[in-house]
Amino acid sequence: MSRLGKITRRSFLIGSVALVGGVAFGVYAVSRPAPNPLDPAEGGATLNPFVLINPDGITLIAPKAEMGQGIHTTWAALIAEELDVALDQVRVLHGPPAAAYYNSVVLAEALPDKGYDRSDMAHALGEQLGKIGKLLDLQITGGSTSVPDGYDRMRAAGASARETLKQAAAERLQIDRARLRTEAGAVIAPDGSRLAYTDLAVAAAGLDPIEAPLRPKSDWRLLGRTQPRVDMLAKITGTATFSIDVRRPGMKFAALRRNPHLGGRMIRFDDSAARAMPGVDRVINLDDGFAVVASNTWLAMQAADAVEVEWGGAPHPATPEAIFGKIAEAFDGRANSTLRDDGDVSAPPLGTEEISAEYHLPYLAHATMEPMNATALYSGIKLEIWSGNQLPLIIRNACAQAVGLKPEAVELHTTLMGGGFGRRAEPDFSVYAARVAREIADTPVQLTWSREEDMSHDYYRPGAIARYRGGVKDGRAVMIDGQIAAQGATPQAMGRWLGLPIAGPDKSTVDGAYNQPYAIPNYRIRGYLADLDLPVGFWRSVGASFNGVAFDWFLDELAHAAKADPLAFRLAAMGDTYAPARQVLEAVRDLSGWDGPRAANTGRGVGFCYCFGVPCATVIEVAEADGEVSIPRAWIAADVGTALDPGNLEQQFTGALAYGLSAACFEEITFTDGAADQLNFPDYEALRISTMPEVSLRILENQPHIAGAGEPGTPPAMAALGNALFDLTGTRPRRLPLMHDFPLKI
């Protein structure tokens, strides 16, 4: 990141004013151009820079959190496709926090329509909301939005840069631009001579950027093909810099301890023993906890253990049962939303066979492999902070406020992330590092949370209760009436991030239930917000992570009541609602040999969910041996509209499945006296190489809109596993994790 800082100061061109030796490109239809982040001293620029060229080489800016999903590679490929550079010719950097890097589609995802039936007008509304996103500082990586966000904008950035460089070459050669072509970082003259982009950058800087039409898919060289990841070499040689790997001269290491009883106070603490321990410099009172600063992280953690502290109680129900009792109470109040109400669920057709079921889904931690941490250096007038995060502008502003500086006085470096899954959108771990740094001015300090601190101070996936009643007639679904109660993650997070009270229907509570592409004639979904204040947030696939399970499990129960094949039953229920959804179900049926013979002592289940603009269907096979149930195989079919990088899509859908199956099998966070009962991996098991199924994937491209792939694979994997266990055992899953009711192999 410091490298970018240097490039920036030395060499950028802003608007039509050339600085020394470099140029930044990028022109998009944005109603209010944001300031060019690459030189904050120059406000009101007309360019949004994603392409930086200086005499040393070409740098592409991918201002998206790289948390494993491969976005730096795909984002760079979008630019490189039009710019005519090879990925191994360029450097890819995250860049600074900036409004210019706003997420243009994340608020469209918040629209309470169904998604798959979105009209042109609604798409236009989504784009308008994107512009508000800029105003709200929503430079966020999440919601599977990076690919749709960058798909047109980044190709346009590359095309504009290419044509402007060609124009500079045309003027130098005194020939028409149309006679020039580009290749591998150079403009090629009609006589075959090459003018490197790096030699043309300064001249191009003086020109008005030229917009150019995007190339047709048939001309793509990089997109549509698997690209080697730009971050791979560093990650397999131990040379990648995650925020926990930041090292600065004279750096200190710190440990954090906060009240495990969430929301409780720190009444008093005695640090005399801790301060006498080897390597310990300081114990800092943070009001709601304390930090120990020492010469290494372990010594700091040991000293934190030695602090005698009295914690106040938590303002939450005292037992897991009482918390779920409180969630259930929400059903007695008014519905927060009725985002679907087709037909009349109170009057199903005569002869309908009705069933009902209730499902309990637990709170979940994110448990990223890299525990929360950040590094900070405070000088009195400036704060520099290194943090792997998904929300840089808001986090920068929160750090500024925490140390009493203006946002402009805070320089935030966004590093690689050892997993995000939604957790790293939260400002807390950066803010605590900033607060510790303020107490030890001019000393860089890295604040690392222990695994226990990480797991016990998460913003958890909300626990939920789903109540369904439904009916079948003549082998088909004729009615589904669902009620979901949970804490609203979106209202709580928006209040935390933006200070905005959010009212109205909370889509995240019912996502994955109300917006499923089924033509069930009587179909109603209501959401209820639980009156609880446990810290909750966004967990890979958000509301669909519980609704995609309960809704689909109930469909499976309906199929059984209808004495129908579960997959054929879903196809029939879809009717002609949304062809891409039918097609993924048909694809996974064929891929898995669903209609073929099954081995003895095995069971199979199918799961389907439409979320984040992607229909995804998964088949899971379970097998019983020696009283243990394992998961030998999985098949996935998903439609992302346009597949930009098949190899990376395979990784994303495989990973989303593994994340979902880990949670479905083993994971839950329960709270006793407001404190998490699970503190480390032995209490919060996940899939291992020995329990991971073999995965087959088919990607379809039938739907018209490009969609992101980080999340949609998670819900149907969880659903399919439960349905497979029913097929094997005859026992219906009604709660997660499944290890409570089935003898799963660990």
Place this chain on the structure above:
Amino acid sequence: MPTTVTVNGTRHDVDLPGDVPLLWVLRDELGLTGTKYGCGVAACGACTVQIDGEAVRSCQVALADVWGAVTTIEGLGRPGALSALQQAWQDHQVAQCGYCQSGQIMQAAALLETTPAPTDAEIDEAMQGNLCRCGTYPRIRAAIHSAAQMIKEG
């Protein structure tokens, strides 16, 4: 009195209490940050290094107890001079977030030392202590098989 440890062929005199785990000596004292902290209780494998060729969880080995020469991911190979396993990891594009991969590779390297052509069951047995939240396991398995083949063919 300083403790002497040999890491990747270099001797270091470390002036720290003997109970400091090797993990933190590597990361915070010697600046070898390729070895990762994940759980501190030997439950995730992110901190795996080798001592005299044996894979160990460096979060559980006290500085005073280090019984041999330590090899970390930085000592296994470098960009431009990859080990066979790292080359296989590159060929199979294994990493997603990448945080666990140093530990995965060090564990796999110890496996191939003792078992040059491991079966799937042997890979499961050796690698099940190494957690990956991104779910890269199928590619880890494929990369280990490839590396075994690569080493066999010289």
